[in-house]
């Protein structure tokens with residue numbers, strides 16, 4: 001009966017624990033999800049401002065504290081038993097404390113100490129770097145350049161350089177550097193209760209029996225273990241409490257980009273033509289950035305409502321940064337940006353976001369259906385398949401969708417949950433093929449993905465109310481025809497919007513542009529129309545002529 005009931009109870013416990021774990025974890029995951037989603041870019045970039053918590057930590061804390069109570073009850077039971085069974089129970093208990101105290105307090109090595117570990121051994125770092133070259137993401141480079149021989153030679157050299165140095169976990173290394181004295185003392189002190197019993201049996205030989213000795217040894221070990229675990233748990237309790245505190249602290253993390261209270265559009269200043277911008281001596285450096293220079297330096301510009309603006313310039317000249325400031329993903333460090341005549345900081349951020357449409361290379365496909373991927377350009381119409389079809393058409397994604405077996409309901413990169421165990425290639429062919437086919441990513445090219453992402457922007461356009469649209473080099477993976485089509489479509493939808501294009505291939509765009517801004521080293525070195533800038537013969541005309549020459553030679 002005991003066996004049956006124990007097994008049943010443990011089965012029920014496993015079953016309930018699984019459900020409970022999922023519920024507790026999901027409860028806190030929802031909290032973390034909400035708090036993380038509301039954070040802006042500069043706040044997230046500041047690692048010290050945002051607690052690094054996970055929902056699974058809460059379950060571990062829950063398990064930890066229930067384990068702690070369980071052990072406390074266990075100890076109470078053991079102490080009661082000892083005090084009832086033997087005279088000198090108190091001395092016995094106190095002596096049982098010595099070994100765990102020594103183990104956890106004196107000889108605890110790195111245990112519960114704050115530390116940071118890193119390696120500065122060049123051979124070790126090289127070994128790790130070279131072994132990474134076997135990863136799939138490098139395979140094409142490694143194969144096409146024939147790097148195998150070089151990698152293996154370098155690996156051998158680095159191994160020889162490393163010699164006999166160990167990369168065992170730091171705790172092990174630290175422990176083995178100490179003298180063995182503490183280990184010897186801790187183990188010997190574990191025998192103190194037995195010695196005490198032996199000594200007392202010399203003075204009271206009638207109380208000594210072999211059975212009582214065996215029972216005593218068992219108790220001594222049991223108590224020793226319980227004390228050791230309790231000491232260990234107590235020192236970790238603070239750590240778990242601080243995890244939970246951090247979890248709740250997430251709610252009080254202030255966004256660095258502070259919200260304003262002015263509504264947008266502003267009834268007296270905004271026009272139906274689109275958003276207007278004025279940048280007054282704007283400078284900006286990325287928080288935590290490693291560059292000595294500001295990403296943007298003293299930029300002053302005027303962008304009129306409804307204008308089509310093209311920003312050009314070399315890599316790293318600050319084009320995307322200007323966009324991030326205009327869309328208020330970041331705030332300027334000095335100077336000021338005015339939107340329709342008022343400081344951008346004075347507007348409600350949600351109002352500004354509602355009228356903006358941003359398309360960049362950074363924008364990725366979500367692990368959701370293609371319909372949602374496109375539809376989420378306008379969350380209130382995410383289920384409107386007709387509108388989604390229209391947006392896909394404008395973004396050039398209709399053909400890609402029609403090629404897929406599940407059409408708009410395809411999930412390109414499903415969330416991985418499939419798992420196989422003990423699968424033998426020859427014996428379990430069928431199971432193996434099921435596993436391989438499950439959650440297989442749909443194969444679409446980089447350019448096709450960009451078209452799908454672009455369709456999300458068109459969905460946003462179709463929602464109406466957009467007054468400021470940006471395409472920040474969304475076209476690098478697109479073929480020239482697709483790129484031209486994308487820009488044409490964006491331009492055609494430009495009515496009532498200020499449109500900004502950031503691009504390196506600007507030949508076909510600048511002739512339509514009301515304003516071309518040429519960036520260099522974080523500064524707007526030139527601005528004007530295409531003709532004006534060409535006539536000036538400066539940075540822009542140099543960039544333009546490089547591209548033009550390629551077609552005229």
Ligand SMILES: Nc1ncnc2c1ncn2[C@@H]1O[C@H](COP(=O)(O)OP(=O)(O)OP(=O)(O)O)[C@@H](O)[C@H]1O
Nearest residue numbers: 286289290291295314315316317318319320321322
């Ligand atoms: N998130 C970031 N953190 C720190 N520095 C950054 C970050 N993004 C850009 N920078 C730096 O800011 C400067 C301007 O970058 P930006 O992306 O605006 O250039 P860009 O003109 O758009 O370049 P590209 O044509 O290559 O896209 C560069 O020196 C870059 O290294």
